[in-house]
Amino acid sequence: MQGKLPKRNEVEKALTWRLEDIYENEDLWEADLKEALSIADKITEFNGKIADSAKNLLEVLKLYEQSELLISKFYGYAHMRHDEDTANSKYNGMNQKATSAYLTVNEKASFIEPEVLSISDEALADFYKSEPELKKYELKIKEVRRLKDHILSKELEQLIASAGEMGRTPYNGFNMLSDADLKFPSVTDSEGKEVVLSNGRFVPVQMSKDRELRKKAFEAFYGRYEEFKNTWAALYDGEVKTRIFNSKARKYNSNFEAAVDENDVDPAVCDRLIDSIHKGFDKMHKYVALRKKLLGVDELHMYDVYVSMISDFDMEVSYEEAKELSLKALTPLGDEYLGIVKQAYENRWIDVVENEGKRSGAYSSGAYGVHPYMLLNYNNTLEDVFTLVHEMGHSMHTWYSEHEQSIWNADYKIFVAEVASTTNEVLLYHYLKDNAKSKEEKAYIINHFLESFKSTMYRQTMFEEFERKTNTMAENGEPLTAESLSEVYYNLNKEYFGKEMVSDPQIAYEWCRIPHFYYNFYVYQYATSFAAAVSIAHKILTEGESAVNKYKEFLKSGCTKDPVSLLKIAGVDLTTAAPIEDALKVFDEALSEMEELFA
Template sequence: MQGKLPKRNEVEKELTWRLEDIYENEDKWEAEVNEALQISERIAKYNGKLSENAKNLLDALKLYEKADLLSSRFYGYAHMRHDEDTANSKYNGMNQRAISVNVHIGEKASFIEPEILAISDELLSSFYKEEPELKKYENRIREIRRLKYHILSKELEQLIASTGEMGRTPYNGFNMLSDADLKFPTVKDKDGNDVILSNGRFVPVQMSKDRELRKKAFEAFYGRYEEFKNTWAALYDGEVKTRIFNSKARKYNSNFEAAVDENNVDPAVCDRLIDSIHNGFDKMHRYVALRKKLLGVDELHMYDVYVSMINDFDMEVSYDEAKELSLKALAPLGDEYLRIVKEAYENRWIDVVENEGKRSGAYSSGAYGVHPYMLLNYNNTLEDVFTLVHEMGHSIHTWYSEHEQSLWNADYKIFVAEVASTTNEVLLYHYLKDNAKSKEEKAYIINHFLESFKSTMYRQTMFEEFERKTNEMAEKGQPLTAESLSDVYYNLNKEYFGENMISDPQIAYEWCRIPHFYYNFYVYQYATSFAASVSIAGKILKEGNSAVEEYKSFLKSGCTQDPVSLLKIAGVDLTTAAPIEDALKVFDEAISEMEELFK
């Protein structure tokens, strides 16, 4: 955590992803961008002709799918190159161009959905008989027609499509300010050494045993965000207003209703989550009290949230060690699953370490027909091991889905996107706990699980409440200012953490740094997925191969059913509160297990 970050060209090659698997040279990138533009012109020639005969509909969809395939490649390549070093003007330009071309394709193809909606059920049925190849697109067509009430005329759909690039401005502005322009101060540790802060290094610093360093870093880090609070508020306000425009245009009652309907999820699923979490505040507050006790502090502050409750034990895990641990922990998923994991390690699917200008955080991305990629900012902590298996879960979900499904059928909904990643995390937790070599190591692992549970089930639900409250404020005409946003966030923080936590004033500005607030109600799905994953991992460890096969069937299913039905394949029913409540019981049991270790 000390010293300067390496420049991109100073990072060891084996620790970088091999994007040449997409394009061996960038002339091919340029060629596919131009090919996609040409295809978009061919698509436009079918405007007004889709209902004339089955062949027109089939040909238009095949062209649109081809354009989407090219887009997954040229956009995937450009955005990952951009994320390697967000200050690199060449790749920033390529990324912006890729986005512009996608918007252009969307405009040219914007007639397709309204025309598909205008086809009668009887005519569509005859089209399937006339051109059996149309069955390949049946799922896509069904999804379009499900949203019939919210699809507009061809002219208005074209207008909406043309706003796509403009609508990304708040998120793009957030990324550039957060990753490229925002510079953090240097703070001193207890020995007087300089510690350089960054988005990627903040949490590892907050995990330090040096409490004074944590305090100084916390105040300096959020102090820098506070300096730009009005800019963050303007960006977030722009994001919410973009949603309001789109949800009103599509005749939804609220931004939230529009977001969950796009995923084909009943809003009651999210309502049940929030209600269940509120009913489980006693468990969260019990955890906070345990943290205060084990840390031995008179006052528990927000800069005490990430440090291990086990003061006399620590785990530093190199990247090579993390890879070995992942293979052992994921062994219950079978040889085929492990083979794919090994391929990811051996063939440079992963960009491992932080460098100057690199995008913060972690993700799984890629291009259809190539293989998934993972971005990490690995810092040798136990948390980084969990992040590795988390992103690996995303990637292998994508691998299975893309190997079993066509491009459009492989594109699983966001609602199920966090299940595979979190299942991997739960399996890693059980492996590490069961193989702990001492009481201290076992306690350290349980501590991590408790922290992960708190961060996922409680924190993400708190994020969801913040997003819902602030969107509702804007929908009622209330201004989203730095002060109003910070007040909402601060009060939620106090409610979730309870009386044993001092909610330091700087925490009011945490909302400024959360990129997921620009993902249009993404975050609640972390919590529902975590609950589903606790259940799935438990079944795999208890039932073995039969549960693994059910789980792999889910991974291979893409978006061929609605998300809640897909989870039922893996044995999880989110039409009830049971998965959330069962997960809360596991959290409570882990707290009891920790208390027992330190009686």
């Protein structure tokens, strides 16, 4: 761990991203922002006229495309400058100005979609014939019109939009209570030292080797959530009721149907996920039994879930070593893929280390027509190596997609967004495991994979099931109270972890602290993406070039098809249970490997 953080101007230049690739100077940034606002004014001249002629439709879409290209650049530049030092007032101002301009353009262009929907199918067919250039925008038009049955009149759409801010109240309330108002007690470790708890510190404390500390922290932490259980329930009930209002207004049969339709995904995909995970409970229970054995405890409790099963080994990996490891691990993807990764390293696409004021976490971002960028906070851990290849996966998906598709068709949906990143992680896992220098190192690598699998495939599916059950309860008129919500969550926890785990009563209140329950059925996509990535990585490692070519075709396809059809290009068919079942087999194999190491 490093000591005092450097100031931004003290960071070695080679470890910072080169945003000059977007704008050589900020006068050019200012000019693009002004140009986008000017184009927005031109767009408004077509208000009420789009359906009049093919020429009008073509011209307004051309203008909108120009504005989107400019927004991608000026907004991307400003938010990345802001994130490299959030205390920099100049870049704070630029980011605010860029955000304001972005919202202004979108507001002025908001009439486009309703007017495109007002065009009849027959008239639209004639438009394509009279203005062949419209074919360039056909996929975008189809995506807008796909939801036609659920789009309301202009007046009602405006009414729902105006209620949108009010509808964020439950989530805003959750964040304020969780992050600002909720204060946690201190606990003492086994040596009597005081440890102050917080939301941010809870999981690191649960990873401590000190079991007495973990137990005290677990009970104190969830005890605090229990004190406010009725408030959490009221907030979550408000979230679900908001969804019911919106899904009914848009003529959907359920909240879940409305949520998945936005991503153009069949609800059966999620149903198969839950069913397959239930059938694979034996493997999760095998994992729990292995964890109990390796930790050497008579009873395994919920406060034993996060601590590493490998107690006497750790890995430190420098950034230079991480780059070399990534290139070796990603070698199966071919010379072209590796060549682009090397460009990212050599041409400063990555902002590597932490500095004062830098945004936490990691992400892949950028500007269409330039190249992707990655923000890291690299700190020499194994987890940081996985984060590097994860974000590189996102960036490579973006690179291939943007080089093959227009700005309209390049923006892949959230449902497939985690596939490329996780595929890279799985390839890294296999490389590290196969090249481990000792039994302890191999066990450490396998432990990392098992924890990722458990957290993504099982835990996220459990979250999804909780969300499905509680939304259905509300839709059926059943009250969502602290008691009913806690009962649903506790029973799911017992079912998922099995008999070898003591489901401590405090875990019944874990639902209170999960922000994803306010993300409108988002979590199942983590699990489906993980399963798809495991399948793709297996094909790449066993089938070679043919699988790589299919995978790269998927990466190049952007959003040109619905997400499930896109994954079929890479050989993953989520209309069947096979990808989930295959992923569970890989999990089982990793468990068996770990058992053999400690037999």
